[in-house]
Each structure stands twice: as C-alpha cells, then as structure tokens.
Amino acid sequence: MSSPGAVCEEGQLSAAQADAFVGMITAFRDLQSTLCLVAPPPETMTELTGAIENVATRLKEFEVGEGERFARDLGMRGQGHPVLIPYRVTELSETSMLGSVSFGLANMGGDGTAHGGAITMLFDDVLGTFVSRRGQPDSRTAFLKVDYRNITPVNRELRLTASIDRIEGRKTFVTGALADGDVVCAEAEALFVRVLPPQP
C-alpha cells in the first residue's frame, strides 16, 4: 500500500484489503480528473451517467457502520479517501513530519494551479492526523489559517512539512508548509482542541 521509502503506520486493514481499496479509489480519482478535461455529446453523457449510477448502486450493497469503513482507516494517509488529497510521509518524529504531495487535475482551480480550498483541506487533514498521532487523539480543528504565498502547481511533487509547536492542556498548536523546490506555496497555522466527553 505504501510507496517505497514512505514511513508507514498501518491502519486496521490487511494488505490485500488496502491494496484493493486504494486501487478502487485511484480509479475513482482518475474518473474525477478525466471529468475535468472532457466535452462529450449529450447522449454519451447520459449513457455514462447510467454506468456511474450502476457502480454506486453496487457499492451500496457493502455499506457498513462508521468504525468499519475503509475510507476512515487512519493508516491510509488520504490515499484511501475519494476526496481527500493523497500524500506520503517520509520522515516522522514526535514533533515534526516531512512528506510529499501532488495535487491532481480534479483539485485545480484554474491555469494549472491548485484550488485554494483543496490546499486548506490538505492542511486540515495532514495537521489533524499528525495531532491525532503525535499530539492528542480526539482533537478537532478550532482554527486553521492559511497564507497562500505563491501559486501551487498541479501534477507536480511538492514538499510537505508539519510541526507541533506547543501543547497547552487540551490545545495543540501546529504549523505546516507546502513548497515547490525553494518556493513556498502556502503556509498554515492551526489550533486543535481535544474534545471532552460527552462531546461527539
């Protein structure tokens, strides 16, 4: 499931389950990207809509409860979720993380650059997962500030960093950055707060 050199912290899935699920998600991502590139005639779109609906109907046979869904498995690093941005972790310590990410065509805002909302979603996911793993589990985003320093290209491997700056009681303060070589594309600053029971 993981790429060579990736720091792998597996979730609950077997390797065979993870590989098959990531394969299906990868095919779905390709569909999303392809949809952004085409201009088919109406009858073809009607035909293909039926095919997509058939896939969804088939998958609904396998609906399960929250804790059993493959898309929520923590070991999969966005790879196993249809809309999160997949990323790869290459170095991980108690307080810092280094990884890489590439935005696809489905994440494009315009002119070959990533949509700002996709960048914010990536930071929320990366920083939230990092806090869960290295800071405090069961934390939610209280704030997330993103500075867009330069355009973020799609279809290009970017460097992703995150660090836990301090922990004060239930509060974990984190920062993250996305860079294309020496160019900083975006920086993020966030606070995650550990929720108290009976908060859901």
Ligand SMILES: CCCCCCCC/C=C\CCCCCCCC(=O)SCCNC(=O)CCNC(=O)[C@H](O)C(C)(C)COP(=O)(O)OP(=O)(O)OC[C@H]1O[C@@H](n2cnc3c(N)ncnc32)[C@H](O)[C@@H]1OP(=O)(O)O
């Ligand atoms: C059980 C949770 C499970 C979560 C994860 C499940 C498993 C998966 C694991 C891992 C994968 C994760 C990967 C994805 C990650 C994505 C994360 C998200 O996107 S989460 C969705 C978006 N966020 C919300 O919906 C929050 C909505 N807001 C709230 O629920 C509350 O406002 C909350 C919990 C953030 C705080 O509420 P209070 O009532 O518990 O606590 P108060 O007393 O208000 O705040 C505590 C301290 O934090 C400060 N604080 C709170 N909000 C602040 C803010 N916006 N700015 C500055 N300080 C703030 C306060 O001033 C206070 O500080 P002082 O203790 O007095 O020093």
